Amino acid sequence: MADENLLVIDGLRDVLTLKNGEAAYPVDGVSFTVPRSKTVGLVGESGCGKSMTARTVMRILDKGISVAEGHITFDGEDLLALPEPKMRDIRGNRIAMIFQEPMTALNPSISVGKQVREAILLHEKVSRAEAKERVIQMFREVGIPEAERRYKSYPHQLSGGLRQRICIAMGMICNPDLLIADEPTTALDVTVEAQILELMKRLQRESGMSILIITHNLGVVADICDEVNVMYAGQIVEHATKAEIFNRPLHPYTIGLMDAIPRVNGDMEHDLHTIPGTVPALGNFPEGCRFCTRCPFADERCRTQAPALEDAGDGHLVRCFKPQEVR
Numbered sequence: 358m359a360d361e362n363l364l365v366i367d368g369l370r371d372v373l374t375l376k377n378g379e380a381a382y383p384v385d386g387v388s389f390t391v392p393r394s395k396t397v398g399l400v401g402e403s404g405c406g407k408s409m410t411a412r413t414v415m416r417i418l419d420k421g422i423s424v425a426e427g428h429i430t431f432d433g434e435d436l437l438a439l440p441e442p443k444m445r446d447i448r449g450n451r452i453a454m455i456f457q458e459p460m461t462a463l464n465p466s467i468s469v470g471k472q473v474r475e476a477i478l479l480h481e482k483v484s485r486a487e488a489k490e491r492v493i494q495m496f497r498e499v500g501i502p503e504a505e506r507r508y509k510s511y512p513h514q515l516s517g518g519l520r521q522r523i524c525i526a527m528g529m530i531c532n533p534d535l536l537i538a539d540e541p542t543t544a545l546d547v548t549v550e551a552q553i554l555e556l557m558k559r560l561q562r563e564s565g566m567s568i569l570i571i572t573h574n575l576g577v578v579a580d581i582c583d584e585v586n587v588m589y590a591g592q593i594v595e596h597a598t599k600a601e602i603f604n605r606p607l608h609p610y611t612i613g614l615m616d617a618i619p620r621v622n623g624d625m626e627h628d629l630h631t632i633p634g635t636v637p638a639l640g641n642f643p644e645g646c647r648f649c650t651r652c653p654f655a656d657e658r659c660r661t662q663a664p665a666l667e668d669a670g671d672g673h674l675v676r677c678f679k680p681q682e683v684r
């Protein structure tokens with residue numbers, strides 16, 4: 358029987374060299390799984406290592422960054438050991454990635470239809486006419502009005518919402534097993550965001566794909582995720598099902614992120630709490646718990662010893678000496 362997990366990330370550690378010559382680990386011992394046909398969230402503020410984790414799965418790390426330790430298994434295959442030509446087959450074909458700002462993912466000088474058509478021609482032996490037909494069909498499926506006319510449009514002629522739909526069409530055109538969506542709705546207004554999330558859910562229902570969604574927005578998590586991993590300063594600090602995370606958040610960082618959700622019926626200005634301080638810079642992580650400098654509950658032990666990620670019951674994992682029970 359096939360493994361229930363499509364993607365398994367195990368003890369992943371990425372290394373780069375800082376200007377002062379010291380090694381730093383923006384992704385530092387990260388483990389989590391993405392089950393088949395499920396949506397998993399990777400959540401945290403900017404700079405926690407979420408994007409780098411995703412780029413490691415795609416094997417598109419910037420020059421100077423490499424994998425120091427760990428394994429990534431995709432559908433039973435050791436991704437990090439695959440020769441680059443095999444990885445190229447998987448990228449875009451079995452694993453697709455969509456990005457926060459679609460403008461940077463699209464080529465400004467080629468019509469959007471042709472760009473998506475190229476994604477088919479790269480992986481499949483079909484005629485151009487047939488590929489074009491499929492692109493137009495996919496444009497319709499992702500809700501692009503006047504799909505035939507839009508085929509000839511250039512990225513700058515489209516709204517942000519339409520551009521993101523083009524990117525989703527490009528991601529979906531080869532029917533991937535795993536879609537990695539890195540802040541796919543951050544640049545969009547809330548109405549368009551809701552439409553895009555609805556679209557991803559529908560495509561998942563129809564195709565059975567798994568989704569790994571990266572976001573700093575717990576509203577997005579509430580909408581779309583089955584499971585959640587909260588990341589802070591290169592490490593997973595909490596993991597649970599969506600229901601568990603929202604009903605029983607344990608890590609003070611997760612609780613802080615929840616307090617930062619604006620209340621729909623409240624006064625935005627007053628209800629928008631934020632966690633004091635910022636994510637520590639690479640190479641500047643505090644000793645002990647990495648969150649201790651911002652944590653209202655930190656004591657001497659938190660400042661000197663590093664907590665491990667431990668099971669608080671039923672697979673709800675938390676990296677904290679003083680997990681909180683908030684009601």
Ligand SMILES: Nc1ncnc2c1ncn2[C@@H]1O[C@H](COP(=O)(O)OP(=O)(O)OP(=O)(O)O)[C@@H](O)[C@H]1O
Nearest residue numbers: 373383402403404405406407408409410419638639
């Ligand atoms: N090419 C690079 N060279 C050096 N440091 C980098 C590079 N790319 C990212 N970093 C650093 O690695 C850390 C993790 O970055 P990453 O982009 O993965 O965070 P993130 O949580 O995904 O944030 P964002 O949502 O802004 O993308 C940050 O401290 C960042 O400054």
